[in-house]
Amino acid sequence: MPAGSAPLPPQPSTLPTGGAAESLPRLSRRSALLGAAALLAPLATSRVSAAPAVTAEAPAPRHPSGQIRLDSNENPYGPSPAARRAILASAVEAPRYADDATQELITKLAALQHLERTQIVVGSGSAELLNMAALLASLPGPGGELVAAQPTFEQLPQFAQAVGVATRWVPLDAGHAHDLPAMRAAVTDRTRLVYVCNPNNPTATAVRRDALEAFIRSVPTSVLVLVDEAYIDLVDADGVGSVAALTKECPHLIVLRTFSKIHGLAGMRVGYGMAAPALAQRLRDLQMTYPNIAGLRAAMASLDDHVFYWDTRRALLADRQRVEAALDRLGCAHTRSQGNFVFFDASMPVADFNRAMLAHGLRVGRPFARYEHWSRVTIGTHAEVDRFLDVLPGALGRKA
Numbered sequence: 001m002p003a004g005s006a007p008l009p010p011q012p013s014t015l016p017t018g019g020a021a022e023s024l025p026r027l028s029r030r031s032a033l034l035g036a037a038a039l040l041a042p043l044a045t046s047r048v049s050a051a052p053a054v055t056a057e058a059p060a061p062r063h064p065s066g067q068i069r070l071d072s073n074e075n076p077y078g079p080s081p082a083a084r085r086a087i088l089a090s091a092v093e094a095p096r097y098a099d100d101a102t103q104e105l106i107t108k109l110a111a112l113q114h115l116e117r118t119q120i121v122v123g124s125g126s127a128e129l130l131n132m133a134a135l136l137a138s139l140p141g142p143g144g145e146l147v148a149a150q151p152t153f154e155q156l157p158q159f160a161q162a163v164g165v166a167t168r169w170v171p172l173d174a175g176h177a178h179d180l181p182a183m184r185a186a187v188t189d190r191t192r193l194v195y196v197c198n199p200n201n202p203t204a205t206a207v208r209r210d211a212l213e214a215f216i217r218s219v220p221t222s223v224l225v226l227v228d229e230a231y232i233d234l235v236d237a238d239g240v241g242s243v244a245a246l247t248k249e250c251p252h253l254i255v256l257r258t259f260s261k262i263h264g265l266a267g268m269r270v271g272y273g274m275a276a277p278a279l280a281q282r283l284r285d286l287q288m289t290y291p292n293i294a295g296l297r298a299a300m301a302s303l304d305d306h307v308f309y310w311d312t313r314r315a316l317l318a319d320r321q322r323v324e325a326a327l328d329r330l331g332c333a334h335t336r337s338q339g340n341f342v343f344f345d346a347s348m349p350v351a352d353f354n355r356a357m358l359a360h361g362l363r364v365g366r367p368f369a370r371y372e373h374w375s376r377v378t379i380g381t382h383a384e385v386d387r388f389l390d391v392l393p394g395a396l397g398r399k400a
């Protein structure tokens with residue numbers, strides 16, 4: 001269990017089995033079988049049995065061009081077998097609005113995080129919640145600022161700009177991590193929102209929980225602090241952990257999580273925010289759309305699939321370690337990754353490195369501000385990482 005993360009409580013499956021669902025129109029046997037075949041087809045047989053969920057044969061989503069996609073920090077092992085079954089079973093619920101399922105997920109998340117239900121906001125991906133926070137920061141009118149590290153995940157700064165909130169960028173520190181003292185110094189009376197992505201995308205670095213807590217408490221409560229924990233399930237460094245519990249005490253804190261990373265549900269679009277009840281309501285009031293039933297059922301089933309969670313974490317961390325060891329052997333500087341991706345110095349314009357990788361059918365991350373020679377590679381399946389490691393020395397122009 002990553003330090004500071006809430007435990008995953010054993011809970012009964014929430015898949016619809018009879019009851020109310022029995023009285024709903026049923027899929028015909030033929031269409032149900034066709035649907036099941038389509039959904040489960042890419043699964044290795046070992047993944048639908050009780051065998052470990054993560055295997056070398058697990059399917060990797062391919063780009064239509066056939067390229068191996070190591071560029072978007074997705075989890076190729078997902079969805080979990082339980083989530084796949086839940087997606088299929090959700091078809092009978094599709095004619096109804098998903099309000100009840102949303103409430104069920106909120107109840108489950110509140111129990112998981114030891115928070116009140118009123119503290120949870122479910123969104124269509126955490127990107128929607130980032131946008132909601134930017135919108136909230138824009139409401140007092142023009143002239144407000146967002147304080148954010150550079151580079152970091154750009155969804156929030158970009159949407160903030162679109163709604164009239166300018167970003168005050170704060171460079172990362174010498175260790176490529178959030179420079180919390182400098183970020184605190186950048187907070188002025190114009191600041192409405194501070195963004196801390198922990199672990200940070202794209203650098204894969206994380207700040208310690210105690211330092212982050214001191215930072216959050218030091219920011220005036222008139223300024224919102226948003227901690228984005230999209231990758232928190234992948235951390236293994238001492239002292240790094242979630243600050244979700246602090247939402248019980250800090251009225252200005254928003255903590256975000258997503259089902260797009262360890263749960264492997266990026267295409268299902270489910271994320272959630274945690275905040276004090278009043279702040280959670282202010283966010284909820286700005287919601288632009290509502291999660292869909294397939295995503296909600298998949299998310300609930302995935303929370304219960306502990307085997308998938310732990311097998312996925314083990315597989316991704318082992319391959320992350322292989323990539324870091326290879327970079328060490330090749331003499332490439334890299335950060336100590338706390339996510340499902342590795343950030344390293346390719347010692348050449350990253351466009352050139354990407355082109356060399358693409359020539360071998362591998363898509364890796366794009367250029368990031370202030371790190372023009374650094375590349376970000378997502379940890380794919382074991383076989384995809386094998387392929388990446390085969391190609392890496394040549395792309396870097398070094399001897400294996």
Ligand SMILES: Cc1ncc(COP(=O)(O)O)c(C=O)c1O
Pocket residue numbers: 072073124125126127128153197201228230231257258259260266269270271
């Ligand atoms: C740090 C961070 N936050 C949020 C997101 C968006 O996730 P979601 O799919 O939940 O919208 C990403 C996606 O890559 C991310 O890297």
